[in-house]
Amino acid sequence: MVRDLDGTMKPLIGISCCVKAFGVFNTPNHAASDSYVRAVLGPVDGIPVLLPAAGEALVPGILPRLDGLILTGSRSNVCPDHYQGPAHAEGTPEDPARDSTTLPLIRAALAAGVPLLAICRGFQELNVALGGTLDQRIQDLPGRFDHSTPSDQKLASLRVAKAHAVRLTPGSALAKLAGGETLPVNSLHNQGIAKLAPRLVAEAWAPDGTIEAVRVRDVPGFALGVQWHPEYDWSQDAVSRGLFETFGRAAKDWAARLHMAQAAE
Ligand SMILES: N[C@@H](CCC(=O)NCCCC(=O)O)C(=O)O
Numbered sequence: 461m462v463r464d465l466d467g468t469m470k471p472l473i474g475i476s477c478c479v480k481a482f483g484v485f486n487t488p489n490h491a492a493s494d495s496y497v498r499a500v501l502g503p504v505d506g507i508p509v510l511l512p513a514a515g516e517a518l519v520p521g522i523l524p525r526l527d528g529l530i531l532t533g534s535r536s537n538v539c540p541d542h543y544q545g546p547a548h549a550e551g552t553p554e555d556p557a558r559d560s561t562t563l564p565l566i567r568a569a570l571a572a573g574v575p576l577l578a579i580c581r582g583f584q585e586l587n588v589a590l591g592g593t594l595d596q597r598i599q600d601l602p603g604r605f606d607h608s609t610p611s612d613q614k615l616a617s618l619r620v621a622k623a624h625a626v627r628l629t630p631g632s633a634l635a636k637l638a639g640g641e642t643l644p645v646n647s648l649h650n651q652g653i654a655k656l657a658p659r660l661v662a663e664a665w666a667p668d669g670t671i672e673a674v675r676v677r678d679v680p681g682f683a684l685g686v687q688w689h690p691e692y693d694w695s696q697d698a699v700s701r702g703l704f705e706t707f708g709r710a711a712k713d714w715a716a717r718l719h720m721a722q723a724a725e
Pocket residue numbers: 532533534535536537579580581582648649650651652
């Protein structure tokens with residue numbers, strides 16, 4: 461936990477970064493969308509800290525200081541070497557530095573019990589980190605529809621609009637948030653879960669069978685992944701807001717338990 465400006469103690473939430481080239485010299489930077497920072501400052505009610513894609517060496521030093529972890533979306537894709545998949549088609553964006561950071565970070569966070577919310581690419585990383593595989597272009601698979609949003613779609617309102625409904629597992633945390641067993645979601649992805657990792661339980665499906673949400677089965681705390689983007693619409697979507705609020709409460713509870721355990725030492 462860290463002290464906010466008004467003296468309130470708030471959970472410190474790690475946000476994964478991508479390596480992106482930009483700036484005057486188009487050199488590599490570690491970057492994450494402002495939408496994740498806003499979600500942490502808003503419904504999560506935490507303090508955001510960006511986690512550079514600095515590799516596995518970052519993990520032991522940073523993880524003990526985090527009260528929660530958000531794995532962000534990105535146009536880049538998990539390198540197929542991590543799940544023994546075929547090489548990507550020419551021109552498919554990758555981010556090996558991010559992979560080398562988030563995959564061990566996910567495993568370590570789950571082992572430690574740090575609450576984890578994985579979004580889109582992060583959802584796919586969660587599956588790969590735990591031994592699952594990915595389909596690289598689900599729109600090319602029989603019976604599946606196109607889940608991507610054209611990258612030239614300039615209208616943000618269309619880019620992040622609800623694109624399809626998902627079916628939720630009755631009684632799941634998402635179903636309780638949604639107040640039912642279906643939920644409209646946005647959709648900005650080409651890849652998806654092929655083989656589900658053994659430790660994951662699917663809890664939402666698109667009409668074409670694409671897995672859209674998972675829960676980690678053998679951890680007591682909050683450990684969820686969603687293929688859609690709640691960070692885009694939490695200010696007007698109660699379910700997106702509720703997902704972040706639930707994650708924030710889990711981070712606060714985790715921090716309180718950790719503090720008590722440290723005090724007892
Ligand atoms: N690249 C993966 C994951 C897709 C994803 O995270 N989309 C969000 C993009 C947001 C942005 O433009 O940064 C896939 O295509 O499946």
